[in-house]
Amino acid sequence: MVKSEAQFRLDAFLNSVEKAPNRLLMLDYDGTLAPFRKDRDRAFPFPDVAAVVQGIVRGTHTRVVIISGRGITDVTSLLGIQPTPEVWGVYGFERRRPNHTLETAPIEARYLDALSDAGRWIEYQQLGRLAEIKTGSVAVHWRGQSDSEAEQIRLRALLGWRPIAETAGLNILEFDGGLEIRAPGCDKGDVVRNLLQEEGPDVPAAYLGDDATDEPAFRAIRDRGMGILVSPRHRQSAARLWLQPPEEVFDFLTQWLEACRRGDARTDAMAGAGSAS
Numbered sequence: 001m002v003k004s005e006a007q008f009r010l011d012a013f014l015n016s017v018e019k020a021p022n023r024l025l026m027l028d029y030d031g032t033l034a035p036f037r038k039d040r041d042r043a044f045p046f047p048d049v050a051a052v053v054q055g056i057v058r059g060t061h062t063r064v065v066i067i068s069g070r071g072i073t074d075v076t077s078l079l080g081i082q083p084t085p086e087v088w089g090v091y092g093f094e095r096r097r098p099n100h101t102l103e104t105a106p107i108e109a110r111y112l113d114a115l116s117d118a119g120r121w122i123e124y125q126q127l128g129r130l131a132e133i134k135t136g137s138v139a140v141h142w143r144g145q146s147d148s149e150a151e152q153i154r155l156r157a158l159l160g161w162r163p164i165a166e167t168a169g170l171n172i173l174e175f176d177g178g179l180e181i182r183a184p185g186c187d188k189g190d191v192v193r194n195l196l197q198e199e200g201p202d203v204p205a206a207y208l209g210d211d212a213t214d215e216p217a218f219r220a221i222r223d224r225g226m227g228i229l230v231s232p233r234h235r236q237s238a239a240r241l242w243l244q245p246p247e248e249v250f251d252f253l254t255q256w257l258e259a260c261r262r263g264d265a266r267t268d269a270m271a272g273a274g275s276a277s
Contacts, residue, residue: 013226040143067188143177175212207220
């Protein structure tokens, strides 16, 4: 059977994972580890995917990091993995280290004032039930609405948000199922660059994500590791590999786990032989 270029690339990457003493695995949440839900509070991870991630967290020398547009509290309450891995929330404005230390990036007062205005606009438009107020951003969700209803929500939000963003220097971004107005200074690419710098150049690294907000992360990791687009349909992306959820994501994570176990077993055997001599 002739292997595709993508398969050769994946095999070579997993071989580097197996040989390395330490690894870095970065994962988006919604659309990657968990299915999209109209009720966002019920967006629990795919069971098989969560189980293999837990195996990686508990049983390998892999630093697992969840990087999400959600707030950290949302992610940790839904994730269900013990011990809870490191989590970066709201595109990097929030960070929860494995020792449970919480950090929040500073946000200028002018941005906070503008975000308050953005929240008030959504309330004025009677869209409060669809709003999500987070550290450094305000989002409005339309998942589950008809196409025409979603477009109306989008236009009503933008009517007020565009002048606020232009005046204050905020960013407006669309994501799968919604729209967000956000303070500048953090995105997933910044988080990935930070983590890659912390780990150093010799640590194999992968980032899995599903939508436009993950593109900065794919660009940040492109020359340093493996960016992986998780999507039911292929689209143009800076990612180097495409996986369909949840089956192919489960397969990739399982291969990662097995590669780590082989490599760790070899390392342990060599250490044992060295101590015996």
